[in-house]
Amino acid sequence: MTQIAFIGGGNMATSIIGGLIREDAVNPDLIHVSDPGEEQRQRLEADFKVHTHAENLDAIANATVVILAVKPQMMKEVLAPLAATLTARQPLLISVAAGISLPTLQAWSGCKAVVRAMPNTPALTGTGATGLFASDEVSLDQRNLADTLIGATGIAVWVKTEAEIDAVTALSGSGPAYYFLMMESMIAAGIKLGLSEDTARRLTLQTALGAGKMASASEVAPDELRRRVTSPGGTTEQAIATFEGAHLRDIVQAAMDAAARRAAELSDELGN
Ligand SMILES: NC(=O)C1=CN([C@@H]2O[C@H](COP(=O)(O)OP(=O)(O)OC[C@H]3O[C@@H](n4cnc5c(N)ncnc54)[C@H](O)[C@@H]3O)[C@@H](O)[C@H]2O)C=CC1
Numbered sequence: 001m002t003q004i005a006f007i008g009g010g011n012m013a014t015s016i017i018g019g020l021i022r023e024d025a026v027n028p029d030l031i032h033v034s035d036p037g038e039e040q041r042q043r044l045e046a047d048f049k050v051h052t053h054a055e056n057l058d059a060i061a062n063a064t065v066v067i068l069a070v071k072p073q074m075m076k077e078v079l080a081p082l083a084a085t086l087t088a089r090q091p092l093l094i095s096v097a098a099g100i101s102l103p104t105l106q107a108w109s110g111c112k113a114v115v116r117a118m119p120n121t122p123a124l125t126g127t128g129a130t131g132l133f134a135s136d137e138v139s140l141d142q143r144n145l146a147d148t149l150i151g152a153t154g155i156a157v158w159v160k161t162e163a164e165i166d167a168v169t170a171l172s173g174s175g176p177a178y179y180f181l182m183m184e185s186m187i188a189a190g191i192k193l194g195l196s197e198d199t200a201r202r203l204t205l206q207t208a209l210g211a212g213k214m215a216s217a218s219e220v221a222p223d224e225l226r227r228r229v230t231s232p233g234g235t236t237e238q239a240i241a242t243f244e245g246a247h248l249r250d251i252v253q254a255a256m257d258a259a260a261r262r263a264a265e266l267s268d269e270l271g272n
């Protein structure tokens with residue numbers, strides 16, 4: 001059976017582990033997570049019944065898949081003491097870090113088979129969206145394994161070039177935060193319009209869920225779904241005109257350009 005190690009047990013690792021276990025994709029007994037944070041380790045053990053370790057080397061000892069889930073800025077120093085073991089054992093390495101390229105990951109780890117994955121935190125609920133790109137050395141079996149594992153946390157999409165991972169980062173990697181910001185804004189506006197905080201929050205969250213579910217389940221494109229809410233001479237029309245007048249589409253483009261630029265900058269800063 002495939003043993004999986006997570007190096008770093010923070011937000012993203014927790015979301016993936018939660019998704020894998022929720023979907024019964026992996027037996028928690030086969031998951032080993034290392035993190036220096038004792039509280040983090042206790043939480044992961046309590047929530048998911050996985051094995052945890054303070055030492056990264058202990059987590060990777062028998063792993064055939066190693067998932068790197070530390071901050072990009074930590075990656076080099078995290079991999080240095082693991083490189084001898086990784087070079088000898090050659091597990092499938094999956095990095096979820098923004099902005100660290102495949103050649104850099106290969107050089108720092110000694111692993112040849114490396115997959116870059118750009119997931120997002122809704123993986124926790126099985127509704128994640130992940131972009132994947134593999135090094136040439138990744139075998140078909142390893143590719144299928146990565147696809148099955150990540151696919152269990154939501155959708156997994158293989159992109160054609162590594163550069164596309166930066167675009168995926170700007171879109172779905174960071175994307176949940178854009179929707180959360182919209183939710184925050186709608187709750188605040190609802191309160192200003194006279195609703196209680198509880199009512200504004202519940203209606204906002206259910207509306208987000210409903211719109212997301214409806215758009216996902218429907219063959220109809222989002223622009224048409226929007227038009228169906230927008231009665232001529234009605235209320236939505238006024239709100240949409242306000243968004244368009246403030247150039248919301250340009251703002252979204254600029255925001256995603258900035259995120260993608262930052263992913264590329266991280267690559268430069270961190271020695272790719
Ligand atoms: N949070 C998100 O929505 C997403 C994050 N990512 C990527 O996931 C990676 C992790 O991000 P988060 O989970 O958000 O950060 P986080 O800060 O929540 O988690 C990082 C974890 O690494 C642990 N850590 C620190 N030093 C360590 C070491 N020497 N060895 C092992 N573990 C160590 C920390 O204690 C922490 O629990 C980043 O590279 C980020 O680019 C990718 C997609 C989405």
Ligand SMILES: O=C(O)[C@@H]1CCC=N1
Nearest residue numbers: 097098169173174175
């Ligand atoms: O903000 C970040 O850098 C990470 C990558 C995508 C989402 N969170």
